[in-house]
Amino acid sequence: MNTIEADGLTKVYEGIAVVDDLNLRVSGEIYGLLGPNGSGKTTTVNMLTTLVHPTSGTASVCGYDVMRESAAVRRSMSYVPQDMAVDIRLTGWENVELFAKLYGIKDKAERRERIEYVLDIMNLTERAGDMTKKYSGGMRRRLELAQALVHQPNVLFLDEPTVGLDVTSRRSIWEYITKLRGTGMTIFVTTHQMDEAERYCDRVGIIKKGVLLNEGTPAELTSDLDDVIIIRTDSDLPRSLPDGVIPVKSEDGETVFSAKDGSGSLDPLLDAYRADGGKVFSSSVRGPTLEDVYMQAIGPGEEAPFDEDRFRNMMRRR
Ligand SMILES: Nc1ncnc2c1ncn2[C@@H]1O[C@H](COP(=O)(O)OP(=O)(O)O)[C@@H](O)[C@H]1O
Numbered sequence: 001m002n003t004i005e006a007d008g009l010t011k012v013y014e015g016i017a018v019v020d021d022l023n024l025r026v027s028g029e030i031y032g033l034l035g036p037n038g039s040g041k042t043t044t045v046n047m048l049t050t051l052v053h054p055t056s057g058t059a060s061v062c063g064y065d066v067m068r069e070s071a072a073v074r075r076s077m078s079y080v081p082q083d084m085a086v087d088i089r090l091t092g093w094e095n096v097e098l099f100a101k102l103y104g105i106k107d108k109a110e111r112r113e114r115i116e117y118v119l120d121i122m123n124l125t126e127r128a129g130d131m132t133k134k135y136s137g138g139m140r141r142r143l144e145l146a147q148a149l150v151h152q153p154n155v156l157f158l159d160e161p162t163v164g165l166d167v168t169s170r171r172s173i174w175e176y177i178t179k180l181r182g183t184g185m186t187i188f189v190t191t192h193q194m195d196e197a198e199r200y201c202d203r204v205g206i207i208k209k210g211v212l213l214n215e216g217t218p219a220e221l222t223s224d225l226d227d228v229i230i231i232r233t234d235s236d237l238p239r240s241l242p243d244g245v246i247p248v249k250s251e252d253g254e255t256v257f258s259a260k261d262g263s264g265s266l267d268p269l270l271d272a273y274r275a276d277g278g279k280v281f282s283s284s285v286r287g288p289t290l291e292d293v294y295m296q297a298i299g300p301g302e303e304a305p306f307d308e309d310r311f312r313n314m315m316r317r318r
Pocket residue numbers: 013014018035036037038039040041042043044
């Protein structure tokens with residue numbers, strides 16, 4: 001059993017529904033909950049992992065109700081919070097052992113076997129004896145995943161797993177997550193990295209102010225959108241545009257259009273510029289991305305400013 005279900009899940013803080021009537025069915029997949037800062041992602045995960053009581057609605061993990069059977073929920077899943085930190089005074093092995101003991105794996109031989117196994121999955125065996133103080137950010141994230149895996153959960157919750165990591169570490173974390181999905185585990189991940197979600201999530205949900213606006217595979221969600229044409233020019237918009245070509249925005253010498261058939265519309269669009277005596281320096285056409293879907297759902301200017309203090313604190317603790 002590796003399911004996550006929510007029905008009408010709601011959390012009200014100070015009179016505001018920060019998670020608002022959420023319905024979810026997730027099983028055997030990597031599910032990405034996407035949304036700007038403050039949209040309710042962490043609150044959702046906290047309710048699903050029994051850390052926060054829902055105001056109304058129900059939810060279950062692995063068939064266990066998060067309110068009535070919270071102990072069973074905690075036994076069957078693991079949660080790596082956004083600002084979890086490994087203990088830098090301990091070795092990699094000791095950090096995982098600590099969790100194994102917390103989870104009540106009493107048999108010494110079994111404990112040893114499990115620790116070896118999860119360190120191996122996360123490719124940390126060689127560095128297991130080193131103090132984690134010496135680990136890179138990516139290695140520490142992997143160690144946190146190893147800790148989360150030591151009690152063999154069927155469902156894994158990850159809150160912003162790649163925040164603060166460099167490109168290479170991000171990719172490797174996603175590769176490990178994909179490997180876990182391959183073992184039948186359900187992975188519920190929050191992120192605001194659209195490119196990563198598009199590439200690695202089987203399905204995503206887009207949440208804004210606690211409301212799930214959009215849900216589906218990245219391919220399903222992008223297929224509803226038009227292609228994008230980008231024109232670099234210092235000329236004005238042509239007086240007459242080809243059918244189905246719609247100007248979206250224009251800034252810094254770049255004009256962006258949407259079109260159902262991007263490559264088919266490019267030549268007519270360039271002709272339209274020429275007809276007005278305009279000059280086009282370069283042009284490109286691309287298909288819609290999850291980022292386009294996200295921007296359309298969330299709307300411009302809705303992204304909360306980057307929370308720099310929090311980020312710095314988090315980095316200090318690492
Ligand atoms: N314990 C709390 N008390 C009051 N408001 C809270 C609490 N936790 C979160 N919030 C508010 O709920 C909203 C959603 O927060 P959160 O779930 O952390 O969003 P996200 O993880 O998407 O950034 C925010 O407006 C936040 O300020």
